[in-house]
Amino acid sequence: MFINEKIKNLPITPYLEQICQTLKNSPSRFLVLTAQTAAGKSTAVPLALLENFNGKILMLEPRRLATVALAERISSLIGEKTGETVGYTLSLESKISQKTRFEVITEAILTRRLQNDPLLEDTNVVVIDEFHERSVHADLALAFLKEAMSLRDDLFVIIMSATINSKRIAEFLSQPAAPIMEIPGRQFPVEIIYKDKISVKNAILEEFSQSINDRSLVQNQNRTDSILVFLPGIAEINNLRSELENSLSSTEAEILTLHSSIPLSEQKKILSEVPISSPRRIILSSSIAETSLTVPGVTTVIDSGLSRINKMNISLGMERLVTEKVSQFSADQRAGRAGRLMSGRCVRLWSKFDILNNEIQPEILRCNLASLVLECAKWGSTKIDSFFWLDSPSKSAWNAATTLLTEFGFLENEKITQNGKFALELGIEPRLACAILYGKKTNHLEEALNFALKFSQYGTANEEQKKKFLSILKKRIEKCNFSSSTSGYEEFSQTELLLSGFPDRLGKKQPLEEQSFFKNAAQTLYQFPSAHKAVLSKTYQESPEWLIAPEVNAGSSTGKIYSFEKIDSIQLENWLKNHSEITEELEFDKKNFSAKKTQKTSYGAILLKEKKLPVSPQDFGKALCAEIQKNGLSVLPFDKKTFDFLLRTQFYANHIEPELFTQIESLQKNAEIWLLPFITSSKIDENIVFDALFYFLNGTKIDSSVPSSIILENGKKAKIKYESRLISSGILNIGDYLTNVRLLNVIPILEIIIQQIFGCFSTPKISGIPVLLKLLSPARRPLQITDNLENFWSGAWIEICKEMKGRYPKHNWDYRLTTDS
Structure with a gap:
C-alpha cells in the first residue's frame, strides 16, 4: 500500500480516492486539480496514483531542485531509496531503475520523450505540476499531449497547482469542459502582514534590512526559525547578503542564498534540517523557492513583491530583463512557504490596497521562440495554427524565430532539416548547436564544445557539472552520427565559430563622439546589426574594436553586454566579404539644395566603409523626389x-x-x-x-x-x-x-x-x-x-x-x- 500513516494528516488525503476515480471517469481523460499550498498535492497525489494506476507515471516539475526534492520526499514516504519505485530525471542527472514506476522529470525531458515516442506508449498518467508558472515547455507539452491523447484511450493527464484559472484551463482541455476538483483547506495558517513604502526598486535593500532587524517580525518566535526572503534576482540577493553580513554576526544569523546559478548540490543543502542550536537562518532566494519546496525551519516569509523575467524584443532579436510586480498567484505561492510545517507569517512589502495581476504572463508570449518552433517543426509543422495553444504565441515572434532557424539552416521550405534534427538531439539552444555543427565540419569539436559550455546554463557551474554536461553532449553527438556534407573538413576560423550561432550579436565599438552622448566614462558603447546599441563596462580589461556578445540584453533604450568574445579583425574581414552588403545612398541637402551620393558597405546597421560618388542629374532628381515624398512639396x-x-x-x-x-x-x-x-x-x-x-x-x-x-x-x-x-x-x-x-x-x-x-x-x-x-x-x-x-x-x-x-x-x-x- 502506497497511501500510509505518514500522509494521513494532510488536507488532501481524504480526497485521494475521489481524485483517482474522477480522473479514470473523465470523458476527456483530463483532470484539473487545485488545492491550497501545503495541502499535500505534490506528495500525496503521486502515492494515490501509484495505488490506482498500473502503468508508468510521469510528473513534470518546472525546476531541478523541486524535481529532486519531490522524488526523495515521495521515496521516503514509502520507505524506499530514490531510484526504486520513485525516481527522477534531469538533463544531466537521473536516478531511476527497472523498478521505477513514478518518475519526476523536468519539463524539457518530457518534450524530448514525446519527440522520440509521440504516443508515450509506456506511460499511463502524466501530471503537470505547478502549471500556474506557465513555462513554455509546459505549454508545449500540453499541446503535444492533446495530440497524443487523441490517438490513445489509456493516457491520462492531471493539471495541478494551488493557483490557476481552473475554469479556463478545463474549457481549453476539452468540450464539454474537463472535470475540476478544488480541494479545501491547508495544513497550517499563514498570517499576512503588509508593509508598504517600498515603491522604488533601489529602496529594496534598506527596506529588507529594516524588516529583517524589526523585532516585531520575530517576537515570540524560536530564534532558530528561518526567514525566507524573496528577491527579484541575483544582484539583489548578493547585495543584500553583503549588507546583512556587515550588520549581523555569524552567531546571530546564517545568511544563505538560493537561485538557479548555484549548483544543485549546494541548493539541496538548504533543504536539510536545521539544528536547533544553529544560528537563525536568513535565506535570500529568487523565485526558485516559490513552489513545490518545503524549506525546513521557515516560518516567516518576506516578499519583495518583485520578480525578474526575460521579455523578447522581436525587432532586435534580443531579450530584455524586466523587473515586475509578482502576480497574485505567485504572491500566494510565496506566502505558502511559511505554513508548510507550522503556522507562519508572510510580510508583504507593499500596500494591501495594491492590485496585482492574477496570473503571470505566460512565457510563450514573451520569450525567444526559436527552440519552440524547432520542436514543432520536428513534430510535423511550422504553422502556428497547427497546434492547440492555451495562449497562442504572437505571429511576429513566431515568424522571427522561423527566419532565424532558416538562416541557421535548421529549416528549409518550412520543414526541419537534418541539421535541425541534429540541433534538437543535442538538447541545447539552437545558437549553440550552430557552433557544434561548425566545430564538426572543421574538425575542431573541442573548441566548439567549450564555447557551447561557456554560454550554456552550465557555464558558471562547478567542474563536476561542466564535465557531466560535456560528456553528455559528446554522447549525443556520437548518437546522432553526424557527418559533414563536404568531403574532408573545412578550414577552421575561431571568428566563424563565434559567428556561426551569433551573427546578429557582432558588435562594433562606436566612435568617441557617440560615446560622449552617454556621458559615462565607465562604459564603452557598441552597435549591433539590428541598430541596437549596448554598453560594455570598463571594468573589463579591454574594450576591443569588434566583439561577439552572446549574452546581451535589449534594455529599455540601450542594452548591457554581460559577456563577450574578442574577434580577430583579419578573420572577421574575410568573413564580412561574404556577408556584408554594398548599397548606394542618395541624400538631399536642403540647405544647399543639392544631392550627395555615397557607396556604403554594411553588415546590417553596422557601417564598415563608405565613399563619395559623383552625382548625375538623374541622381539629383531621384534625391529631390525622395525628399518630396518624405517631407512634401514645400x-x-x-x-x-x-x-x-x-x-x-x-x-x-x-x-x-x-x-x-x-x-x-x-x-x-x-x-x-x-x-x-x-x-x-x-x-x-x-x-x-x-x-x-x-x-x-x-x-x-x-x-x-x-x-x-x-x-x-x-x-x-x-x-x-x-x-x-x-x-x-x-x-x-x-x-x-x-x-x-x-x-x-x-x-x-x-x-x-x-x-x-x-x-x-x-x-x-x-x-x-x-x-x-x-x-x-x-x-x-x-x-x-x-x-x-x-x-x-x-x-x-x-x-x-x-x-x-x-x-x-x-x-x-x-x-x-x-x-x-
Whole structure:
C-alpha cells in the first residue's frame, strides 16, 4: 500500500480516492486539480496514483531542485531509496531503475520523450505540476499531449497547482469542459502582514534590512526559525547578503542564498534540517523557492513583491530583463512557504490596497521562440495554427524565430532539416548547436564544445557539472552520427565559430563622439546589426574594436553586454566579404539644395566603409523626389505663376472634374513620375516645376476652362485671381495645401477700378461660378465687394455714385457708359 500513516494528516488525503476515480471517469481523460499550498498535492497525489494506476507515471516539475526534492520526499514516504519505485530525471542527472514506476522529470525531458515516442506508449498518467508558472515547455507539452491523447484511450493527464484559472484551463482541455476538483483547506495558517513604502526598486535593500532587524517580525518566535526572503534576482540577493553580513554576526544569523546559478548540490543543502542550536537562518532566494519546496525551519516569509523575467524584443532579436510586480498567484505561492510545517507569517512589502495581476504572463508570449518552433517543426509543422495553444504565441515572434532557424539552416521550405534534427538531439539552444555543427565540419569539436559550455546554463557551474554536461553532449553527438556534407573538413576560423550561432550579436565599438552622448566614462558603447546599441563596462580589461556578445540584453533604450568574445579583425574581414552588403545612398541637402551620393558597405546597421560618388542629374532628381515624398512639396521653388496655376487646378477640380483631386493628392507620392523627366541637370528652378506640373495636370485643359483672364461684357480684358481664404491668410502653406485640397474652397476674384466695368450689367462667371468683384475707386481704394453686379447697380451703387461724383467730379459716373467723359 502506497497511501500510509505518514500522509494521513494532510488536507488532501481524504480526497485521494475521489481524485483517482474522477480522473479514470473523465470523458476527456483530463483532470484539473487545485488545492491550497501545503495541502499535500505534490506528495500525496503521486502515492494515490501509484495505488490506482498500473502503468508508468510521469510528473513534470518546472525546476531541478523541486524535481529532486519531490522524488526523495515521495521515496521516503514509502520507505524506499530514490531510484526504486520513485525516481527522477534531469538533463544531466537521473536516478531511476527497472523498478521505477513514478518518475519526476523536468519539463524539457518530457518534450524530448514525446519527440522520440509521440504516443508515450509506456506511460499511463502524466501530471503537470505547478502549471500556474506557465513555462513554455509546459505549454508545449500540453499541446503535444492533446495530440497524443487523441490517438490513445489509456493516457491520462492531471493539471495541478494551488493557483490557476481552473475554469479556463478545463474549457481549453476539452468540450464539454474537463472535470475540476478544488480541494479545501491547508495544513497550517499563514498570517499576512503588509508593509508598504517600498515603491522604488533601489529602496529594496534598506527596506529588507529594516524588516529583517524589526523585532516585531520575530517576537515570540524560536530564534532558530528561518526567514525566507524573496528577491527579484541575483544582484539583489548578493547585495543584500553583503549588507546583512556587515550588520549581523555569524552567531546571530546564517545568511544563505538560493537561485538557479548555484549548483544543485549546494541548493539541496538548504533543504536539510536545521539544528536547533544553529544560528537563525536568513535565506535570500529568487523565485526558485516559490513552489513545490518545503524549506525546513521557515516560518516567516518576506516578499519583495518583485520578480525578474526575460521579455523578447522581436525587432532586435534580443531579450530584455524586466523587473515586475509578482502576480497574485505567485504572491500566494510565496506566502505558502511559511505554513508548510507550522503556522507562519508572510510580510508583504507593499500596500494591501495594491492590485496585482492574477496570473503571470505566460512565457510563450514573451520569450525567444526559436527552440519552440524547432520542436514543432520536428513534430510535423511550422504553422502556428497547427497546434492547440492555451495562449497562442504572437505571429511576429513566431515568424522571427522561423527566419532565424532558416538562416541557421535548421529549416528549409518550412520543414526541419537534418541539421535541425541534429540541433534538437543535442538538447541545447539552437545558437549553440550552430557552433557544434561548425566545430564538426572543421574538425575542431573541442573548441566548439567549450564555447557551447561557456554560454550554456552550465557555464558558471562547478567542474563536476561542466564535465557531466560535456560528456553528455559528446554522447549525443556520437548518437546522432553526424557527418559533414563536404568531403574532408573545412578550414577552421575561431571568428566563424563565434559567428556561426551569433551573427546578429557582432558588435562594433562606436566612435568617441557617440560615446560622449552617454556621458559615462565607465562604459564603452557598441552597435549591433539590428541598430541596437549596448554598453560594455570598463571594468573589463579591454574594450576591443569588434566583439561577439552572446549574452546581451535589449534594455529599455540601450542594452548591457554581460559577456563577450574578442574577434580577430583579419578573420572577421574575410568573413564580412561574404556577408556584408554594398548599397548606394542618395541624400538631399536642403540647405544647399543639392544631392550627395555615397557607396556604403554594411553588415546590417553596422557601417564598415563608405565613399563619395559623383552625382548625375538623374541622381539629383531621384534625391529631390525622395525628399518630396518624405517631407512634401514645400521643398520645391514655387513662383507666383506656379501657385496661381495650382489654385486654378483646385478650382477646376472643385467645380468641373472632381476626379482630378486624386491626381493632385498624388503629387507628393508620385514625384518621380511627374517631376523627374523634366530634370536635366543638378539644378532646378521655378520654370521646371511649373512645366512639370502643367504637363502632369493637363494644364491646357485647365487654361481653357479656368482662364487667368477673361473678356468682360464691355469688351475689356480683365485678369482673374484665384484665391483660398486659408492660403491667402497664411494659415496654410503650399505643402499643407496639397494635403488638404478637398477641404479648400477656391474662388475667382476680379479686382478692378469701377469705371473699367461700366457697361457690364451681369456678373462675369467662370464655368458657371460668379466672379467675386472687388470694386475700387479711381485712387484704387475699396468701394464694394459683390458677386451680384445686377443688384449692386440698382442698390448700393446709388449712394456710392453720389459720393464719388463729389470727390471725383471730372470722372464719368454713368455705369451705362463704357468710357470716361
